[in-house]
Amino acid sequence: MPFPGDDHTGARIAHHRKRAGLTQRGLAQKIPYSYSLLTQVESGHKPASPDLVATVAQALCIDVTALTGQPYVTELQQDRLAELIRPIREALDLYDLGADPQISPRPAPELVAAAQRLCQQVRATKLHDAARDLPGTMAEITTAAHRTPSSELWAALSSTYRTAHDVAVKLGYYDLSTVALDRMDWAASRASDPLLSAVRQYMRALVYFREGEYTIGQRLISSGQGLLEQSPQTRERHAVTGQLHLGASIIAARARDQNAVTTHLAEARSYADRVGEATDVHWLSFGPTNVAVHAVSANVEMRQYGEALRHAADVRIPKDWALSRAAHFHIDQARAQMEAGRSEAALKSVVTARRLAPQQTRYHSGARETIRGLVHLSRRTPDTLDHLAAWVGL
Template identity: 70%
Template sequence: MPSPDDDHTGTRIREQRRLARLTQRELANRIPYSYSLLNQVECGARPATADFVAAVAHALKVDVTTLTGQPYVTELQRDRLAELVRPIREALDLYDLGANPDLTARPAAQLVAAADRLCAEVRATHLRNAARALPGTIAELTHTAWATPSTELWRALASTYRTAHDITVKLGYYDLSAVALDRMAWAAERASDPCLGAVRQYMRALVYFREGEYTIGQRLVAAGHNVVAQAEESREALAVAGQLHLGGSVIAARADDVAAVVEHIGEARKIAKRIGDASDIHWLSFGPANVAMHRMSAAVEMGQYDNALKQARRIRLPASVATSRRAHFLIDQARTEMETGHTDAALEHLVQARKAAPEQTRYHPGARETIRGLVHTARRTPDTLNYMAAWVGL
């Protein structure tokens, strides 16, 4: 069995707790988790789940990334992904410079198509390809939108900013992802597109969900509903509203608001029944399958692992489900299998997630913590688990 290293979320929680001059008992009194669990996480005997980390970060008044160690720079450098982040950062800073007289851009129709292809690459989890193409596309769209403004071009530019957010979140650069969302709002306003504005509010809500600020997250979901209500009723507006309900369901689950979870899932299900699979709209993956996955995720977030496992085993994902969403579901299911003692099944689902989306899985905190948990609970570590642990850098 591999020896657990000293650089893990539990040790970082211990370091930050000591910097705050708190004992384990004092910190445990500030979070909705037991002293025993805190002790086990700090010593590495239990994985630090996303909800646990968010609660500790909130109590210690630090960013979640301070505790998770993101971005995972060593692995990113080894994979030659870290070098792709700086050009994205620079491209995001061009937004207010107007047209660039030294730039020759592709025709507008090609740029709009390029923005859409970037979204497709991210959903297919081809993060490296998307990250390489993104800065140039942002620069060309920025130039063209300023030179010959149109709703279509501003929408496409907002889409590239959304792609920048998606990539930087998946790689762990959360500070940069916040900048990308600000730029998305800026472009969406110029497009006068309430649906895009509502999508941005949905994504902002997930930022606060990750940070453990559930009240703010719920307010942002409500704000998103207010924004999308300004649009004419359409399949697009309904899909965005449905996705807002799904985001609201997992935020409510973390806040232990069961009634709100039931309400959000119920509303999303009604919309999905009405419009069917709408995964083509804003690349949100909205539809009946996504409603089922979010219902299962809400059970996971509420610690209802037996219920979540029953749901997960009943879900049959259609081929149309985006690879990124499929991998996220497999990681959630792996955590659920581990928490219910089905360690072999947990490992198998992690292997499936890796096969489907290697870049996304390697940098997913939930996958890494589940692998760590499996290492610590295994009496004898299978070669596959040894390989997975080494692969994510444990």
């Protein structure tokens, strides 16, 4: 049976396809997916995978969010998160106005610690707390950096911009995330930190990855690697280099370049063997665990679901690992399990993701499409699945 109602990604694909004057066969000829799959997705008989959505968005010259329906405003309003977005948007616009005479900022060490706490909140998926605290902290550090410029303060300000990007992405405000990355570059250049600038290029690459622009994403990764040449050979540089290779592996997977995926994962693994779990470097999750998790994600992106599950079986998540990354792994695993016909295991993985990171999972388009797929596959919807479907607004 199809998904209930017409407010799903497949229906949006059909709407925008028709607006572009294309038949289903016409669109199928523009994308690396079959006409049969496209018809099933549009009718709601199959979930729309993130790679299909990105490819269709690129073919129709529209944003991915037009097809996914993000941001999910109804749920955001229920969680009282929507009201926190405007203050973040306004705080991002203060960057070039100089010091605010009405603000008396705390000492620099306290401001740096405040910026770090925001990163911790996002990694712990406390999105409401991070979104609530972010605007005031951002405005305070902006004033401090303009009054007494220092690399330390500019780096802290760049960190708050990164937090704004992370919050915006997780809640589906991709336009805002792009603004935040522009501000991050502005502050990183003043901090004179090539590692921070390279991390920013990595994050930009992921923006284009989501939109299906893989060539641009690969160029941004290369740009980030070039910036690293300005930095000495340290553990921190090795961690950022390894993370860039992980980003490149996922972009290559979407581009169906198996050789590049293998090469980038091997390079990342060699750096991980040198630095260990480097979660203390620019709030990355780089290390052996993240390499293993990316091997799963890469195979999911290449639709090699059996291979993805083989790699997933070997993943051991450290107890102190970022909940945001752990939940993302379980969402990827759920997709592979669903596609492999292991619906019960997929449901357990989604439930685990929700337990670890409820807000992130609720607004994750991949999690929502997996739940939709499980609803369709289930002849009799289990109570847990029925509850999940209602929770994400299906």
